[in-house]
Each structure stands twice: as structure tokens, then as C-alpha cells.
Amino acid sequence: MIGLIDCNSFYVSCERVFQPRLHGLPVGVMSNNDGCVIALSNELKALGITMGTPAFKLLPLVRSEQIHLLSSNYELYGDMSRRVQSVLEEFAPAVEPYSIDEMFMRFDGFAHEPLVEHARQLHRKVRQFTGIPVCVGVAPTRTLAKLANRAAKKIPAYQGVCVLQGDGLETRGLLQKTELGDVWGVGRRLVERLAMLGIKSAWDLAQANPKEIRCRFSVTLERTAQELRGVPCIEMVDLDEARQRIMTSRSFGKLTDDLDEIREAIRQYGQRSAEKLRRQNGLAKAVLVFLKTNPHRQDLPQCSPSLVLELARPTADSREILHAAGHALQQIYRQGYLYQKGGVMLIDLIDADRQQLSLLEPPLNDAERQRSQRLMDVMDKLNGRMGRGTVRLGTPSPGAAWHLRCAHLTQRYSTRWDELPAALAT
Template sequence: MSMIGLVDCNSFYVSCERVLQPRLRGLPVGVMSNNDGCVIALSNELKALGITMGTPAFELQHLVRQGRIHLLSSNYELYGDMSQRVQSVLEEFAPAVEPYSIDEMFVRFDGFAHEQLLEHARQLHQKVRQFTGIPVCVGVAPTRTLAKLANRAAKKIPAYQGVCVLKADSLETRGLLQRIELGDVWGIGRRLVERLALMGIKSAWDLAQANPKEIRRRFSVTLERTALELRGVPCIEMNDFDEARKRIMTSRSFGKLTDDINEIREAIRQHGQRGAEKLRRQNGLAKAVMVFLKTNPFRQDLHQYSPSLVLELPRPTADSREILHTAGQALERIYRKGYLYQKGGVMLLDLIDADRQQLSLLDTPQSDAERQRSAKLMSAMDALNQRMGRDTVKLGMPSPGAAWHLRCAHRTPRYTTRWEEIFTLHS
């Protein structure tokens, strides 16, 4: 029987920081959002002080000054690299791994007896911690929805010691479902909880026992699948994580409001290059580029303007130069003076597989020699950036201190991806 596991990294951002800074272990630590705005990740020690997700960072500065808590800027480059390391370990233990988010991954187990699977999951739990330093919880069950609940049990119930394997028809599974409220079931929001309560459905067990066809008639096919999954009937297939994306968007809020066209142009160039790198990693080509800008909608004292524009590329391409040229044209057409912009971004649209490219008669022609030169140049850039660190080779030089740069006053070094920030030893 095929079983599905969910591996969830505990307090992932904080755990990544602690791997490389052991002095933070056991201390109240939080990681802040882009531009150091609010707390988005908390250690258990920080939660114990009554601090919650989303607390504005400025409200905690007195605790930082007193040395009672530690707040760090987001270090996404480090977190992404650590996530890849966790995935590499999981791939040694399972035939298929599907990243669900940066700190959660579904894995598939086939052909194990229950006792063997439990031992296998415990080994996985231990090896991830041993090889990466990241603590995880492992939940295994016949369906993805049950695997989510098994993972929750592994995290919340000390007796499981971080690993929970559930059978669909066991008394153990029934007991858990009876104790789990609907709001804790994957994909069920507050409004749905209220509507189901009117039918007397208040727990995960109640939903599992409901008539699936009635659930579908009164709600949706999605909720019907959830009900069946709670019974142990697989209805949500594991996606192939190598499946190409249909669009790629890269965007981020600026470190401060700006109306400087040169600074905004640098940000768009940065986002365009990131999108092109992602596009090449999935062996894709883009047919069009969308560029957008946004002012701050919460600043009613300022003029509001949030334009966007889609421009077709001369031909399907993954060449950063062509993508940036077209993105630059779009920016010039939508930019207006007199506005303070908060955010900008680039989206690559109408993506196709490079191996299945069909040129239109309307596409700008490109010789085989030009195409090969383009592919070799982009491949060389990607290889250097992968080997030597991101932005070793880039198109255009950003201005130091530009407004679009993130505020990262408390970011730790990107030890694992930047040569210039690697550990140094002193005698």
C-alpha cells in the first residue's frame, strides 16, 4: 500500500539561524519580515513570552535593547539553501519528494509494512537532524490530508517523539480525528467551519463520517475530497514537483517609498534576472513579460497609482538580456512622475517547454548560431552564479543604498551561498 508522509521543519527560519549560530539555541529568537517590519517566525522561547506572529518589530525594540530577545532580518538565501539540503536527505529515503513550501515536503513511501514504515520514518527524522541540523516532525498516512493531521499529532503530542504513522481504519486514527477540530483540517477555513457546524459537523471525525455526495452537493467537490481523504481514500494526487510552472513572478516591496526612475529600473532589472534564472531552471521559454508598480494603498495622504503592462517578447526566450530589454520598455511606458512607489515586480507569461518550441511566422527570426550563443552565455552565467554565489555575474550594477533594497539591518551572514560571507576562523 502506498503511504504519504509530510515532513515539516520546526520553526524553520529560526532553526536555520541556530544551525550556524549555536549561541542562539535556547534563547527567544524571532525572524522579521521583509524590511524588518514584523515578526514572521518565532522560537518556542519567544512564544512563551506571549509574543505572537505578526507583532510589529518596533513594539519589541525595548526587549531587544534589554537583551531579553533576539530579532533577526530575513535571510531567504540561507533558508532556501537549507531547504534544498533537507530535500536532498529526504530523497535518500523516498522515491518521490514534493516540496509543498520552503519548510514542508510531501514524500511517498511504497511497499513498507507498518512496523517497517514506522522505523523508516524514525530514521528519516533522525537523519535530517543529523545531516542538516534542522529539527523536523514526520507524519505518515494513506492520504495527504491524513498525513497533515499525523504531522500535527507528531508535533503536538510528546508521546510520538516527532514521528506519527497512521492507518486509515485504526482506533488510533479515529481517536485523533474525534479530537481534532474542523478548523485544524487542511484546507478548511473559518467560514466553512461555521457552515458545517450548522449541520452538526464539528470535528474531523464528523466530516469523515458524513455522506460525501451530500457534502459535494451542499458545498464543493474539494470538500468532498477532503472528507474522503479523512477516511483514508486518496483523492489528492501528489504533484510532480518538476512540473513546469505556468507563470513566474518575482516581486518585493521596496525598502522605502521612492519616485526615482533609476532606482525602480534597477529593481525591475533585478526581478527580471531572477525570473529568467527560474525559467531556465525549468527549461522553459517565455512569450511575454508583465511589469507592475504599486503605491502604498494605506497612505491615503499620497496619490495612488498601480499600473501594469504586458508586452510580448520578440520570440519565446529565456535569455535575460531580451527579457530585461522588454521589461525596461514596459517600465518606461507605465512609470509616472509624482508618485511614491512601494513595490514593483516582473511576471513571465505564456511559458512553454524549450524542447517543444514551435516558432510562429510572427516571431522575430533567430539563426541557429544566435540561439546557440544565447544558450551558451546564459548557461555560463548560471553556472558561475551557482558555483561562486548569486549575483557573481549579473546584468547592470545596482546603486548602493538604493531605495528598492530591502532593509536588513539584522540579517545574519549567508554562510552557505556567498563566498565573501563564509565562516572565518581566527587564531
């Protein structure tokens, strides 16, 4: 059996854990640079506000304190996601994060009734230990687990927990009531094409001929149909598999042509990419740096320059990566353009334990490599213990144009010593 745990209004719930005053109030979280609403509480949805609403349109409601909008606090959300995962790992032998607020779990060897109780206990413990409300859906396949999770969230009778058997009457009834557009992996265009064949519900798709579905559409949709019938076709992902590319990119807080400010941004992005690379015990052979102007500002000159530089040797040393990134930026930067975005990508990655060394390389280089690794290990440990950015190469200028606009950013309560919540005695 496969379980899917989905955190309810995750970004808002994270904020409410440390700000109880927000419970019951209409709360939204905005995207980068406070652009639009990307997370909404149920109270905010009840006011008719939808996902993607531009934040500036809601300013009158914010000023009158009818609603509350917060800037994205991704450091807090990432840490709370890890805390939820640590609780889930006590209830299942395998946990696979699907997104920051959704995780698949494997439940093997349970009979139906004990599994229902196990899922309910998990539902309670996550809320108790993290403060985050979740919904739990369990079924024989991942697609059915998605469906069960949706039922747990939408149907009050389930009280946040829905466990489906593959061929049970409950599963059949749910499939018959579920529109195709609500099935995981079935988009709007597919819904229209399937409707022409008389397939209008999840049950219709489950009963369709798999070979015909594959012939007319794709093997992916065939797998979806099989999964709706209770036949597992989608395996859990191996989380230990190293990524082939690592990129860090951000939109700037405002348009800028200042080379020094852009250099600061590229330096920060390069360090972050190097940290991710070391986390997977990898080395990079090349660095790609890119810049972009705002394509929506047709009144301004447009360009999107990029450059790949090969490193002198495969490395995960932030200093070497930033040195190459700086050279690449110097070559691609063009005066007369206002840039909106920049990024650093590490490519041609290899496993550090399988690095092929040259027989002609001097022995001194091996000693340098070991010193480099020790230095990076110390930096990563300090940043892991004291908070990201405690030790870094170069100090970013306050108020630089590349900094994200975060006018309503809350504290990073769980990852920064200087932002820990304070309890005041009365």
C-alpha cells in the same frame, strides 16, 4: 502510505545551525523590510509574542537583549530546505515539496512496524545531517498525514514521529479529539457552517455522507472527508510540470519616485525571472512590468500602472528580457507618485525544445540564438557555483531606496564564498 515532514520553527532553526549561541534563547525572524515577526522559536512564543506582531513594538525588548530579532535570510533558508530534501530522497522514492519547510513523501510496500522504524530513522538522520529538527507524520492519505504530523509535534509521547493506520483505534481517537479548524483545508467559515449540521470534529466530518457534503459545500470538502476516512483523493503534484507564468516582485525598502532607482529594481527582478525561466527550459513571448504605490497611504496620490510588451521572438535571454522591461517601465512611469512596489512577470511561456521557428527566419538568427544560449548557460553556472549575483547585468547602487531593509541580516553561510563561517584556532 504518505509521509509529511515538517521542519520545526524552520527559519529560526536555520539560523541556529550556524549560530549555536541562539539555542534556548527567544528568537524571531522578521518579514521583508523588517516589518513584522513571521517565525518564532518556542521560547519567544512563551513570552506571549504571536505571529504577525509588528517589529517596532518589540524594539524595547530587543534593545535590552531579552529577545533576538533577525531579518529574513531567504537565500540561506532556501539552501537549507534543499539540503533537507536531499536527505529525504534517500528514504523514499518520491519527495514533493509542499512549502519551504514541509515535504510530502511516498512510502510504498512497508508493513506497519518497519515503517515506524524507518520514519524514526529519517527523523534522526535529518537532524544529524542538516541540524534542522523535524516532525514526521505518516498515514494512508495526505490529509491524515497532516493530522499525524500535527500530533507528532503537539503530543510529546510521539517524540516527533506519528504513524497512523487508516482504520485503527489510534486514528479514530485522534480524529475525535481534533477540532474541525485544525483539519487541513477547513477554514473558519466552513467550521461555522458545518457546526450548524452538527459536524464539530474531524471524526464527525469523516463519518458524514460524502454526497451530502459535496451537494451542500464542494467537491474539495468531499475529498477532505474521504481522506479522513483513509481513502486517497489528492494526488502528489508533478514537480516537472512547467509554470505558466513567472513573476519576481518585491516591496521597496522605502517609498521612491526616483526613476533610475526603480529601473535598477526592475532590472534585478527581470534577471531573476529570466533565471527561473531558464531553469525550467522555457522561453517567454511577452513581459509584463508593473508598479504600485502604497494603498495604505491615502494622503498620497495613488496609481498602479502596468504594461505588457511582446518580445521580438520567444527568448530566455536576460538581455532581451531586460531591454523589453526597460521600455515598458519608461512607458508606465509617472512623475509625482511615490512607488512602494514593482515587479516583472514573464508570460505566454513555451518549452524551449518545442519552439516553432519561422521558415522565413534568416539562418544568422539561429547562430545568434546558440550564442545567446551559451552565454546564459555560462552566467547561470557561475552564479550557481559562486553565489547568486556573481555575474549580472548592471550593478545596483548601494543604499538605493528599492533595497529591502535588512538591519539584522545574518550571513548566507552556505551559498556565498565570502560569507562562509570561520573557525578560529585558539
